[in-house]
Amino acid sequence: xxxxxxxxxxxxxxxxxxxxxAVRIRLKANPRAQRYLLRLPxxxxxxxxxxxxxxxxxxxxxxxxxxxxxLIERLQDRADHVTFLPGEIVPLRGExxxxxxxxxxxxxxxxxxxxxxxxxxxxxxxxxxxxRKVTTWLKEQARADLSARTTLHAATIGKKVAAISIRDTTxxxxxxxxxxxxxxSWRLILAPTEILDYVAAHEVAHLKExxxxxRFWRLCEQLAPQTPKARVWLKQNGVRLHGYG
Numbered sequence: 001x002x003x004x005x006x007x008x009x010x011x012x013x014x015x016x017x018x019x020x021x022a023v024r025i026r027l028k029a030n031p032r033a034q035r036y037l038l039r040l041p042x043x044x045x046x047x048x049x050x051x052x053x054x055x056x057x058x059x060x061x062x063x064x065x066x067x068x069x070x071l072i073e074r075l076q077d078r079a080d081h082v083t084f085l086p087g088e089i090v091p092l093r094g095e096x097x098x099x100x101x102x103x104x105x106x107x108x109x110x111x112x113x114x115x116x117x118x119x120x121x122x123x124x125x126x127x128x129x130x131x132r133k134v135t136t137w138l139k140e141q142a143r144a145d146l147s148a149r150t151t152l153h154a155a156t157i158g159k160k161v162a163a164i165s166i167r168d169t170t171x172x173x174x175x176x177x178x179x180x181x182x183x184x185s186w187r188l189i190l191a192p193t194e195i196l197d198y199v200a201a202h203e204v205a206h207l208k209e210x211x212x213x214x215r216f217w218r219l220c221e222q223l224a225p226q227t228p229k230a231r232v233w234l235k236q237n238g239v240r241l242h243g244y245g
Contacts, residue, residue, distance in 0.1 A: 010057055014049070016064050018072060025049050025064055025071075036063040040074055041170060047071055082244050084134035086127060090244055092141070094192030097121045101130060109137045135245050139166050142189035142196075149200035150182060153223045159207040170242065173234065174199045176206035187241040191233070198230035 010029055015022040025038070025047040033052035036059070040047055051060050064071075082088055086101045097111070097119045107124035114120040121137075123130050143166045154161050162180030169175075174184045182203045188196040201224035209216035221227045 010051060010055075010060070014057070014061055014064060016061070016068050018068060023047065023068065023071060023075075027051055027060060029055070036060065038064065038067050038071060040071075047075075084131040084245055086123075086130060090121065090134065090138075091190045092119075092121070092138070093145075093189065094195070095119055099123060099130065099134060101125075101127060109133065131245070138189050138245075139186040142166055142184065142186040145189060145193070145196055146182075146184050146200055149197050150204050153201045153204040154207065156223060157204065157208050157219070159204065161204070161207070173238070174203040176203045176210070178210065180207060187244070190241050190244060191237070194224075194226045195230050195233055198224045198227055199234075200224075201227070 010027050013024055013026045015024050026045075026049070028048050029051050031053040033050050035052055036055065037050040038047065039050075049060055049064055082090065084090060084099060086099050088099050089096045090099060091097070092111075098114055098121070100114050100120045100122050102122050102124045104124045105126070109124070110122045112120055112122055121134065123133055123137075125133055143164065146166070147164055150161050150164060160180065161182055163182070165181070165183045166186045167183055168187070169183070169185045172185075173188060174182065176182050184199065184203070188199055198220075202220055205216055205220045205223060209219055217227070224230065
């Protein structure tokens with residue numbers, strides 16, 4: 001497969017040799033880009049190098065080599081992927097829970113403590129169905145928590161939420177449309193409750209201030225006084241939340 005960068009063709013990826021191994025980097029031609037940009041998407045799909053209009057393969061490879069040490073360090077620092085299988089640890093509202101199969105084919109996921117006294121999610125069903133069940137349950141918990149917090153914050157400022165959708169977004173934790181519809185990442189249920197509450201308040205504030213002006217941030221902090229700390233927490237820990245499931 002080949003991509004276009006200006007009038008030149010590019011392969012869909014390059015490999016940069018580092019010692020005994022090579023790092024595979026996807027190339028993404030973007031005629032609107034002003035410069036080369038190397039990034040690690042939150043969806044863990046692997047490194048991506050954006051090539052601007054007029055860019056070429058030689059310069060893309062040179063840019064990648066110049067930044068390969070940074071890339072390797074980021075790859076090593078990134079948390080390992082955690083599947084929702086028996087015995088794995090998943091954070092729920094900021095508290096780690098171990099996934100424990102109940103051995104029963106039917107029933108609902110329940111909270112409790114395992115034999116070691118640790119917080120646990122008790123999940124029924126066949127083992128190969130457990131990841132799907134846990135994901136579905138977490139999305140339901142996220143919807144319940146976000147619905148409650150947005151309703152409360154909206155009432156505080158005299159606004160109404162038209163609808164809420166729960167998605168698995170990678171570029172933002174929430175969004176607010178001009179028609180009053182709010183959208184959130186289900187992964188907020190993995191974070192401490194004050195983080196989820198901040199994102200809910202942030203999007204509700206947009207119902208009144210569809211911008212990021214000083215007035216918006218004052219309103220956001222009125223609804224969620226933890227706003228400054230929550231923003232720092234998401235910056236430092238947000239990527240880790242995308243490593244689950």
